Amino acid sequence: MAAFLGYSPSQWVLLCHRIPRLDFGLESRGNTFQPEVWEYQQTLLVLSSLSALCLLLSLLGVSSSLIGWCCRRRGNHEEVDDSDDDDECDDVTGGHRLCCVTWGTVGAVVICCAAIGIGFYGNSEANDGMYQMTYSLATANHTLSSIDILVSDTVSLLGLAVSDQLTRLEELLSRRDDLIIVARNARRQAEAVIDLLSNLPLQATPPLSAAQLTTQGNYTAENQTESAVTVDWAAQRVGSLEEYRWLSYILLLLLDLLICLFILLALAKETRWLLVLMSSLSWLALFLSWGSLGLETATAVALSDFCVDPDTYILNTTQLDLGVRQDVLEYYLICNKGMRSPFQQRLTQSQRALSNIHAQLTGLEAMAIPQFPQAEKSLSELQQVLNVTEGNFQQLVALLNCRALNKDYLDAIKGLCYDGMEGVLYLSLFSFLSALSFSSLLCTLPRAWDQFHSDSGDYDDSDDDSEDPFGSHQARRQMPTSRAGPSGVLPG
Amino acid sequence: MAAFLGYSPSQWVLLCHRIPRLDFGLESRGNTFQPEVWEYQQTLLVLSSLSALCLLLSLLGVSSSLIGWCCRRRGNHEEVDDSDDDDECDDVTGGHRLCCVTWGTVGAVVICCAAIGIGFYGNSEANDGMYQMTYSLATANHTLSSIDILVSDTVSLLGLAVSDQLTRLEELLSRRDDLIIVARNARRQAEAVIDLLSNLPLQATPPLSAAQLTTQGNYTAENQTESAVTVDWAAQRVGSLEEYRWLSYILLLLLDLLICLFILLALAKETRWLLVLMSSLSWLALFLSWGSLGLETATAVALSDFCVDPDTYILNTTQLDLGVRQDVLEYYLICNKGMRSPFQQRLTQSQRALSNIHAQLTGLEAMAIPQFPQAEKSLSELQQVLNVTEGNFQQLVALLNCRALNKDYLDAIKGLCYDGMEGVLYLSLFSFLSALSFSSLLCTLPRAWDQFHSDSGDYDDSDDDSEDPFGSHQARRQMPTSRAGPSGVLPG
Numbered sequence: 001m002a003a004f005l006g007y008s009p010s011q012w013v014l015l016c017h018r019i020p021r022l023d024f025g026l027e028s029r030g031n032t033f034q035p036e037v038w039e040y041q042q043t044l045l046v047l048s049s050l051s052a053l054c055l056l057l058s059l060l061g062v063s064s065s066l067i068g069w070c071c072r073r074r075g076n077h078e079e080v081d082d083s084d085d086d087d088e089c090d091d092v093t094g095g096h097r098l099c100c101v102t103w104g105t106v107g108a109v110v111i112c113c114a115a116i117g118i119g120f121y122g123n124s125e126a127n128d129g130m131y132q133m134t135y136s137l138a139t140a141n142h143t144l145s146s147i148d149i150l151v152s153d154t155v156s157l158l159g160l161a162v163s164d165q166l167t168r169l170e171e172l173l174s175r176r177d178d179l180i181i182v183a184r185n186a187r188r189q190a191e192a193v194i195d196l197l198s199n200l201p202l203q204a205t206p207p208l209s210a211a212q213l214t215t216q217g218n219y220t221a222e223n224q225t226e227s228a229v230t231v232d233w234a235a236q237r238v239g240s241l242e243e244y245r246w247l248s249y250i251l252l253l254l255l256d257l258l259i260c261l262f263i264l265l266a267l268a269k270e271t272r273w274l275l276v277l278m279s280s281l282s283w284l285a286l287f288l289s290w291g292s293l294g295l296e297t298a299t300a301v302a303l304s305d306f307c308v309d310p311d312t313y314i315l316n317t318t319q320l321d322l323g324v325r326q327d328v329l330e331y332y333l334i335c336n337k338g339m340r341s342p343f344q345q346r347l348t349q350s351q352r353a354l355s356n357i358h359a360q361l362t363g364l365e366a367m368a369i370p371q372f373p374q375a376e377k378s379l380s381e382l383q384q385v386l387n388v389t390e391g392n393f394q395q396l397v398a399l400l401n402c403r404a405l406n407k408d409y410l411d412a413i414k415g416l417c418y419d420g421m422e423g424v425l426y427l428s429l430f431s432f433l434s435a436l437s438f439s440s441l442l443c444t445l446p447r448a449w450d451q452f453h454s455d456s457g458d459y460d461d462s463d464d465d466s467e468d469p470f471g472s473h474q475a476r477r478q479m480p481t482s483r484a485g486p487s488g489v490l491p492g
Numbered sequence: 493m494a495a496f497l498g499y500s501p502s503q504w505v506l507l508c509h510r511i512p513r514l515d516f517g518l519e520s521r522g523n524t525f526q527p528e529v530w531e532y533q534q535t536l537l538v539l540s541s542l543s544a545l546c547l548l549l550s551l552l553g554v555s556s557s558l559i560g561w562c563c564r565r566r567g568n569h570e571e572v573d574d575s576d577d578d579d580e581c582d583d584v585t586g587g588h589r590l591c592c593v594t595w596g597t598v599g600a601v602v603i604c605c606a607a608i609g610i611g612f613y614g615n616s617e618a619n620d621g622m623y624q625m626t627y628s629l630a631t632a633n634h635t636l637s638s639i640d641i642l643v644s645d646t647v648s649l650l651g652l653a654v655s656d657q658l659t660r661l662e663e664l665l666s667r668r669d670d671l672i673i674v675a676r677n678a679r680r681q682a683e684a685v686i687d688l689l690s691n692l693p694l695q696a697t698p699p700l701s702a703a704q705l706t707t708q709g710n711y712t713a714e715n716q717t718e719s720a721v722t723v724d725w726a727a728q729r730v731g732s733l734e735e736y737r738w739l740s741y742i743l744l745l746l747l748d749l750l751i752c753l754f755i756l757l758a759l760a761k762e763t764r765w766l767l768v769l770m771s772s773l774s775w776l777a778l779f780l781s782w783g784s785l786g787l788e789t790a791t792a793v794a795l796s797d798f799c800v801d802p803d804t805y806i807l808n809t810t811q812l813d814l815g816v817r818q819d820v821l822e823y824y825l826i827c828n829k830g831m832r833s834p835f836q837q838r839l840t841q842s843q844r845a846l847s848n849i850h851a852q853l854t855g856l857e858a859m860a861i862p863q864f865p866q867a868e869k870s871l872s873e874l875q876q877v878l879n880v881t882e883g884n885f886q887q888l889v890a891l892l893n894c895r896a897l898n899k900d901y902l903d904a905i906k907g908l909c910y911d912g913m914e915g916v917l918y919l920s921l922f923s924f925l926s927a928l929s930f931s932s933l934l935c936t937l938p939r940a941w942d943q944f945h946s947d948s949g950d951y952d953d954s955d956d957d958s959e960d961p962f963g964s965h966q967a968r969r970q971m972p973t974s975r976a977g978p979s980g981v982l983p984g
Contacts, residue, residue, distance in 0.1 A: 005630070005631060005634060128620075138497070139497060139899070142497060143895075340883070341883075341886065344882075344883055344886060347886055348879075348882050348883075348886070351843055351847065351882075352847045352850060352851075355843065355844045355847030355848065356847065356851070358844060359844075359848070387840075390836075390840050390843075391832070391833075391836055391840075394833065394836060394839055394840070394889050394893070395893065397886045397889045397890055398889055398890040398892075398893030398895060398896075399890075399893075399895070400890075401886070401887065401889075401890030401891075403635075403890060403891070403896060404890075404895060404896050404899070407631070407896070
């Protein structure tokens with residue numbers, strides 16, 4: 001059960017974390033997550049630049065293929081002018097070449113479509129992970145702000161009771177020294193509780209003193225919400241960034257999908273302008289694919305470095321940034337059963353003080369009311385405040401306990417490191433496959449252009465047994481004389 | 493934030509909940525979720541039977557189409573024997589018919605593939621929802637069993653302290669009446685705490701009395717885990733059922749996908765035995781599709797009825813089944829800020845008793861140790877036990893607070909009613925679309941068979957300008973004389 005509820009890095013995280021790191025001087029570097037250190041950034045940039053290298057290689061490949069095609073094309077034109085008698089042999093080799101071209105194009109489009117499917121899945125997976133993270137951060141923020149509100153409510157309630165009812169009670173009982181001592185004792189205990197509460201080590205900002213609070217009578221929460229604002233800020237930031245990321249990938253995926261579909265359409269309908277347009281868009285898609293692969297590589301590797309041991313990184317940075325106490329952070333991030341709460345002593349003391357106040361007020365009730373019946377109202381009001389405070393206190397104890405916040409933290413980490421990581425890896429696979437298929441498309445598309453050219457009725461030795469059952473027969477049957485209307489195999 | 497963290501029924505749930513319900517006598521019935529009531533079950537069965545009706549209709553349609561095909565086929569054969577001179581006219585109408593058949597088949601396969609995609613998405617969505625539900629139930633079970641363990645630990649620790657150290661202390665102090673009164677007071681308070689803790693209203697089973705506990709010295713948790721076992725049982729049951737559901741859908745989806753692909757292959761390669769096999773499998777798929785649609789309709793409607801107001805249903809049934817108190821259940825299911833915890837009074841009393849014991853022990857330390865130095869050990873041990881108990885108490889207060897369990901409950905409901913409901917609706921769409929496409933495939937496949945027959949080289953007026961660029965040309969070029977090797981348009 002504990003393993004089911006806890007977090008341990010996935011196999012993918014461990015695998016990516018083991019990738020060796022080199023800096024710009026090609027020296028080996030550590031793989032500890034330090035996004036603010038220049039050496040670490042260098043290792044990520046080096047890993048990203050691998051995809052720039054791949055882009056360069058694919059550009060070289062495509063351009064050499066294009067140059068080869070141009071040369072062969074010119075050669076073919078001259079040959080056609082020279083000799084017409086060795087048609088049979090030329091037909092067989094040319095047919096073989098064209099067959100390869102067609103199959104290459106179709107294969108590339110199919111691989112690209114599969115890659116797009118993987119990309120959609122990866123994008124949705126990454127989005128799920130980020131949503132879970134945002135949701136968990138929002139829940140944690142809700143808990144933190146609830147703590148702040150509860151503390152401020154309780155402190156202002158107690159402060160008001162001390163400055164109002166208890167002062168009135170003291171004035172009433174001023175004639176009896178023994179009673180006034182009990183009332184003063186109660187005041188001292190109440191002030192101690194206010195002091196303990198307003199100095200909870202959760203808050204980073206310097207808290208107000210009990211004296212200030214009792215004189216002010218009310219307590220503002222604004223000073224205490226710094227940590228809450230930070231978590232909230234992180235949740236909102238992650239949420240809005242994720243929206244843009246998701247949308248960009250959806251647009252990229254749709255662009256790729258449209259290019260693939262229109263390439264098939266252009267081939268089926270033999271539309272040259274569409275093929276030219278799609279070829280130029282394929283260049284764009286090629287650049288975008290390798291570019292996104294570079295980004296995804298860096299993201300996956302950085303994410304794996306973070307996810308291998310998120311506690312340590314968060315412990316260090318949050319402590320530096322917010323000045324939150326180390327033991328408080330450890331308590332919330334680790335939350336072992338054996339761990340002692342950093343609030344326990346403070347809460348126990350407050351609880352004991354509240355119990356003492358209760359006992360003292362009960363004693364006062366028994367002793368003072370027969371002599372000072374007008375004290376009854378103040379005493380019952382104080383008892384009421386005490387009951388509310390004890391209820392609030394139990395809520396505060398519940399909120400300060402590490403379980404809820406730790407679960408939110410674990411859920412956020414799981415969202416980022418399980419679903420998020422998986423999504424990034426799927427997206428990398430998409431980028432890689434689509435880059436490969438666009439490279440091969442850019443090699444084969446000009447040859448398909450040739451095919452359009454060679455299609456204009458220069459052979460009639462068609463073998464009817466090897467026909468496709470989709471369309472061409474019927475199309476031919478329907479318009480046996482028309483040569484104008486283009487009709488291909490692909491429905492659409 | 494509260495709306496973000498809370499649960500409100502989705503539009504789909506409200507829409508499905510509004511579907512009118514009829515029983516077997518076609519009388520209108522209510523749409524309150526009552527799975528154990530026969531009238532309610534009838535309304536679900538009536539809704540399911542709609543898909544049986546659809547199955548009947550599609551069977552009628554397919555069989556009438558088949559009968560029509562048989563008659564027309566026989567007629568055609570007779571006509572072919574009769575007249576050979578009106579070839580041109582027959583070719584045009586026949587070609588048009590065959591074109592429709594081919595396009596119908598391809599369209600049906602494409603719709604089926606789209607449906608399969610939707611089905612995969614819906615299945616994964618439903619699985620996500622069920623996983624979230626199982627995970628949340630497991631977390632809730634973890635919390636409940638933690639409460640049981642903590643209560644049993646605390647009670648046995650206090651019981652041991654009372655029966656061991658406190659008894660020894662009383663024996664030591666037996667000579668001083670004033671001190672023995674303080675010790676007895678502490679014992680009474682400790683027994684009161686044990687009583688309060690072991691009678692927490694969370695447990696459904698009759699709790700043990702304090703006297704039993706103090707004499708036994710230790711406290712067994714087995715009696716208290718009934719509610720925990722129930723949640724655990726639910727989590728495991730949901731998990732295992734979901735595994736089977738997921739697997740069945742995956743198998744169904746793969747079956748449909750294979751049928752679609754092999755139909756395309758059979759058409760491309762003109763393989764008759766494959767077409768016959770796939771036609772019979774299509775019958776199976778048709779039955780399975782309508783059957784699963786019936787199941788999904790009932791599930792979606794029942795789920796919507798549950799999801800419109802899950803609190804009320806759970807409040808009623810859990811109370812009946814487990815005998816858990818109404819206010820305790822309401823506290824956990826609703827968990828408003830203004831709600832008073834049913835444990836608050838009990839916990840406050842225990843807390844006050846613990847504070848009193850602490851005060852009494854401190855008093856004893858001051859008074860007794862100068863006269864009875866051998867009491868120091870017992871006293872310090874008692875203080876230690878008291879500290880541990882107060883720490884446990886804070887944890888117990890945190891665990892008993894409604895926030896954690898309510899969040900688990902809300903997460904489980906969200907998993908079921910957002911993702912689960914969405915998944916079921918997508919699966920319904922898949923079943924409907926695949927049923928439609930298999931119906932139309934069963935109508936068109938026999939006509940495709942005809943096409944194979946008519947393909948055997950009975951026309952040579954092929955118009956090369958309207959050729960497809962994929963394969964047929966090249967295949968013809970490669971084997972200009974071979975008539976044996978079949979080669980279609982579809983790569984594969």
